[in-house]
Amino acid sequence: MHSSDAWSNSEMFEIDSASNTPLYVSGVPPDYFSAEGQLWGHPVYAWDAHARTNFIWWTRRLASSFEKFDACRLDHFRGFESYWRVPYEFAVKHKSAKEGEWVQGPGRKLFDAVFKNMGWENPRINVASAYSEALAKSSKKASIKKWLARFHNKGSAANALLTNNSGAQHSSMPQLRGHIVRSAPLLIAEDLGFITPEIVALRDRYSIFSMRVMQFAWDDEEKGLRCEHLPYNHTRDCVVYTGTHDNATSHSWWKNASDRQKEHLSNYLGLKEEPPASSIHSVLSLLALLSVAYLVILPVQDILGLSSVIDLEEKQTNVMTQAHAYSRATRRPHRPNMAFSA
Template identity: 30%
Template sequence: MTQERLIPALASRRAGVLLHPTSLPGKLGALGEEARRFIDLLARAGVTVWQMLPVGPTHQDRSPYNSLSANAGNPELIDLQELVMEGWLDREELPVEASIDDRRELLGTAANRYFKSRAEKPAEYRDSYDDFVQENSVWLYDYVLFQVLRDSHQGASWRDWSTRLRDRDPEALEQVKVESEDEIKRVKFEQFVFNRQWLALRRYGRERGIYLFGDIPIFVAHDSADVWAHRNLFKLDEEGEPLVVAGVPPDYFSESGQHWGNPLYNWEAMEADGFQWWLSRLGVQQKLFDLIRIDHFRGLVACWEIPAGNPDARLGQWVDVPGNTFLQACFKTFPSLPLVAENLGLIGEDVESLRETFDLPGMAVLQFGFDGSAENPHLNHNHNPHDVIYTGTHDNDTSLGWYLSQGEGTRARMHDYIGSDAESMPWCLMRLAMQSVSWLAIVPLQDVLGLDASGRLNTPGTGQGNWRWHFKWEDINMDHIHRLRHFLELYGRMPPTG
């Protein structure tokens, strides 16, 4: 039995919608009624996969690929209205829209009420929190201390803390635990509530036939709990500064390459302890998602190492990574690990060989298909059934925005390939995705809504204005939902029956 057959979400022809939870309309958090309403909308259209981006706590740039933790959940997604239903907040305490400071204060209030009421509640009430803390102790302790210290330093990076805190002196950390007991409880409580709401959402989706499709950034942020707590696993100097940083050479996303700035792994150290940090990370994600995309999969074959302090991504070099040994360890621990490989960009035979060795689905993006070559792997006739096909990803313009920005030659090639120019964009490209032999086809919600470039979520290589798009419920045209359902019915992507 091949790997995709072991994964229920890839066991039949399906369709999915790509939408990050931060793009939901809710002003008090996304993981309650807003997310349930979206799941109901997907089910109405016959869609059975909800794909999203990484859900960890972000820096000020709001990039989900630049998280403060590889394991923690983003407390900004917590639905504060659900805490009223739990009895931990009063409805009149809720603002119309919660700022980060409002949220921190309200979560602190909810935490205090939770801990004060524990003794009066049944054992199962207490056990759910205690079990969460115990089950996640491998990462939770470090994350909580990191976040408390970061807050007390007004958001300064851990490299700028005192030497004792930067270097994790045991006595200094014990003192923090004593002096910051309330803040430590609040941060633990935030993660407990995030996990509680997330698992409730996943159950709600399962009951309606919806699978959750997550995303793991291959790299982590330098200013993160993971790098602070595991400096030996990264290529850093004695003071914690990176020796080399991650990026990519020039490709179709950027003519000058991309300088991401993430510290690179010390794969020798990771291999020495059996990749325990990675295995823990994958274990956490499997509790949250039914499918998991590994972003920048080619980084498991070789990483583009750029000298630290040099802003020019073109000056990097490829350095080999023990990807085969790593993936063997992953599948030994998790035999049915539901991975999808992001194999976009500069992909050689070595990358595809590793992916095929472990029978991992890859990706194809229709927007990349119309360069005039019949051998282009993004065109329908070159798709593989076990790959995942997209009109565009979170890094692309919307399909309509892309189309309007193209020259007449590209537009003509696309319509010639489709065989008609009668159907408007983006529906003609969405139809092509649903026609694909690939078992899973994904379209961004912006395409379903027919949005132009104003709906773009992210432009790679830029640092401003990204990750802020969200829709309003009044933007949803039910005619679009019905039209999407018709495509799913026409091309055999409706939920399995029986």
């Protein structure tokens, strides 16, 4: 309720105009980890209002994001397919998400509108029809296969997707790539937790990348060796993290990991002894970097090997009254164009 979006575009949210309070708020229902569920408290979107405006609010939001960034992560992606809403009065009274209901999200209507508004091409949907006249049937089929391989092939085949053995481009690929000049930029789905086939279908229809988290790979009793977070189950169309903003640092996670997790990771690496906590951030980072995933994102705390406990006074920067508490940009002599914070 305290965001600029809710103030300036209140009609786009489930908000009572008379009292200026939400009708429903966001959250997730009770599960194994929380008997009360999670109550986030944001007013939920009025999707009918968004649909009436052809999702222009979402279009502008994404356009603004891509003016600043090369990639955009769609948080709580499952909410685009269906979401849990809790009556505001119940949430205020009980501080719980137990009483609520699943509501159908906008799904394909939202993404179809945004892709059209932004002029984005979706290779999964449009490539085949776009080249039915320009290419012979056999050439078209081969070109489509190579294009989709960019995101959906495992292993070394994906790395050589645009080149043949001599390093030259495939003859049909320049035409294909030229047509997709305005293809959608990198969208990443935060698709962690309880994910249904409908959510996967929505994500894959628009070639939105999936997330993999190294810390989640070692203790999935239900999926076992089929756990999608295990490095050998990664696919080209995913983004790998050692941990996310919701996780402890790798150092702290390892110190609190179960014996099962430690044994699994050690066996996976072929080690006789478990890695020490002081080096686990390097181990997980290396596993992530060796993945076939399209992109790896390493939190800075894992790059630095930090624990979750920080001496706040010692780590403060830019405190003018303390000589030791400042930051500066330095340059490495052999890389004069790169600045590093110290």
